[in-house]
Amino acid sequence: MDLHLPTANLDRYKSASQRARVGTESWGAANFFCPSCQSPRLKPAPQGFAAVDYFCPSCESPFQLKSQSRPIGAKIVDAAYSEMKRAIVEDRTPNLYVLHYDLADWAVRSVILVPHFAFALSAVEKRPPLAPTARRAGWVGCNILLDKIPEDARIPIVQSGEFRPTSEVRSAYERLRPLEKLQSEKRGWTLDVLNVVRSLKKAEFSLSDVYAHTAALAKLHPNNAHVRDKIRQQLQVLRDLGLLAFLSPGSYRLN
Numbered sequence: 001m002d003l004h005l006p007t008a009n010l011d012r013y014k015s016a017s018q019r020a021r022v023g024t025e026s027w028g029a030a031n032f033f034c035p036s037c038q039s040p041r042l043k044p045a046p047q048g049f050a051a052v053d054y055f056c057p058s059c060e061s062p063f064q065l066k067s068q069s070r071p072i073g074a075k076i077v078d079a080a081y082s083e084m085k086r087a088i089v090e091d092r093t094p095n096l097y098v099l100h101y102d103l104a105d106w107a108v109r110s111v112i113l114v115p116h117f118a119f120a121l122s123a124v125e126k127r128p129p130l131a132p133t134a135r136r137a138g139w140v141g142c143n144i145l146l147d148k149i150p151e152d153a154r155i156p157i158v159q160s161g162e163f164r165p166t167s168e169v170r171s172a173y174e175r176l177r178p179l180e181k182l183q184s185e186k187r188g189w190t191l192d193v194l195n196v197v198r199s200l201k202k203a204e205f206s207l208s209d210v211y212a213h214t215a216a217l218a219k220l221h222p223n224n225a226h227v228r229d230k231i232r233q234q235l236q237v238l239r240d241l242g243l244l245a246f247l248s249p250g251s252y253r254l255n
Helices: 016-031 081-089 166-181 184-199 207-211 214-220 227-240
Strands: 062-068 075-080 095-102 107-114 124-126 141-145 155-159 204-206 244-248 251-254
Touching (some): 016 095, 062 075, 075 081, 081 141, 081 184, 155 166, 166 184, 184 207, 184 214, 184 227, 204 207, 207 227, 214 227
Parallel strands (some): 062 095
Antiparallel strands (some): 075 141, 107 155, 124 141, 204 251, 244 251
């Protein structure tokens, strides 16, 4: 696959951001594939389709592309806060491709994929409203906090200028797919606890390791007064989903 962005017909756009948008979307149409099925390509979404840039022609899974010229960090700018929050609650977020391109070389440097079932409300940050003098005064946008999404769900597609094999990407996606079975309102807790477990950087861990993050989880879920009970429940959910193994009372291993 060619990591260089297309240049054909870009001279009609005066804005650098427009050229980048058109160039990266065209590159995605030529190179993105569906991790949910065996389709080797995605098709561009019809114009005016909000928050969706591509669809899978086989299983119709929706995808969104966020591209930027700076390296992928802890957060990326998204659209309206209210719309993103509603999409998570209603379980209709698209799969997300995040792409970092190099302006000087006009080439793709890195791409990650976040499955649609890996978004929790804790991963969305509300931005301050636009100033009264702005054209859209009062409008409230949001940031997607990638560091609040479990590491498993930030699946590398391109790293250091190299494509990861499609089979590995699909395997990583499929390994997390049991999360898709959970209702959206319950999935947030599961994802937040999984993110804590991943942050431990241990293959095997104890219940007390996770309890050490009780305050952080309580902050994410202020309406729950029984956080430790919820932690134990969610570790059992993760075990039942096959993402954890139970070793002994209070002892677990990541699968």
